[in-house]
Structure formats: C-alpha cells, structure tokens
Amino acid sequence: QRCFTAEEQAKAARRKGANEPASTLAKRFAAKEACAKALGTGFNRGVTLKSIGVINTQSGAPTLELTGGAQKRLQSLTPTGKKLRIHVTLGDEYPYAKALVIIESTDE
Template identity: 55%
Template structure:
C-alpha cells in the first residue's frame, strides 16, 4: 500500500544562484558529504544539486512534514544510488523516525525515487510503499 507521495519542482538557476552567493555554506546546510562529492565530480553541478534538493522536498512531503519540520531536516535525507544505478533515499535521524511513525505495524517501508531535469527545471517524485513484513 502507498503510505506517502511527494513531488517537487526546483529551478536550477535558483540553485546556481545559491551556490554563487553562499557556496560551501549552502552545500553543507542542505547536502550530505556523499551528495557534495558526487555533485563536485559532475560538469553540471547545479543540475545535480537541484535534482537532489527536489528529491528531499518530495521526500519530506511524502513523509507529511515539509522541511524543516517535525524533526526532518535536509541532511537526514540522502540521495544514494543502488548498485543498479537506480536512485533512492537513505533516511536517518528525524526522517527515519517519521518514516517509522507512518509505517503500519507489521509492515516494512520502501522508498521509491525518480528524478529528472530539463533546464531550467529539476523534478523529483517520491513514493513510499508499505509491504507486509
């Protein structure tokens, strides 16, 4: 069963503006060390960050909280890639706690993520499913 759904659209130029204005301070506020390392290796850094920013917003919506609310903050949601390359989210601290709160007893939650960009937009969708354990 679906227990959460979130969608977000992010302007890549706005993310580039934040990078230009705040640089590392912006990166460290919103992204994990792994996400920063990945983005810095890419030629299209702003697009990489914009997709991840949208993913975090979509995830917070799927959790029913928004950011930063109810103990869910930016760095508690990390976009990672499975061995296949498929993106997903790793949740820690308050985000993991919130996921546990919305997951029915006897069920296991699975977070699905898709991201895309087409300048000047980046978009992400998150679906949280619960399956009987």
C-alpha cells in the same frame, strides 16, 4: 553544506560540464522536498534537509537514505507487520529539476 550530505556534494563535484554540478544538486534538492512532503511533515518535526540523503544503488538508480528525524518519522508511519518502501525518480529539463517520491506499505 547546509542542505546536502558529504556524499551528495562529492557526487556533484565529480560531474563535469557547464551545468552538471548545479543540475545534480537541484535534482537532489527536489527529491528531499518531495520526500519531506511524502512523510507528511515538510521540513518540520525533526525532518531536515540533511536527514534525507539521495544516494545511488549499485546499478545507478537513485534511492533515499533517511537518518535522524526523517528516519524516525518513517518508522512512525509504519503499520505493525508492514514494511515501508520508498520509491524515488529524478528528472530534469534545463533549467528545471523534478523528483517524485512514493512511500509504499508492503507485507514483510
């Protein structure tokens, strides 16, 4: 509850199988850590585990939803006239989980 949003916890609870809930949460934790590093703060300056939510698009692809300090940090990184786009990929090979987050600046 300290690390994951209600949506992330619910998704993990729906997963069936011996390692599925833990695997789901491990990948999301890895994405949060990667995002905090991509923001250049780690978990400091208002960027918390719960301010970075890992959600899925309609097609099932993972994406990030930033709130609070994480959202403010992202906004502070955005150059005038630009839009920041976050790319995220998740992977696992039991018992390991990994994530990669790239923040890209694009024209609006």
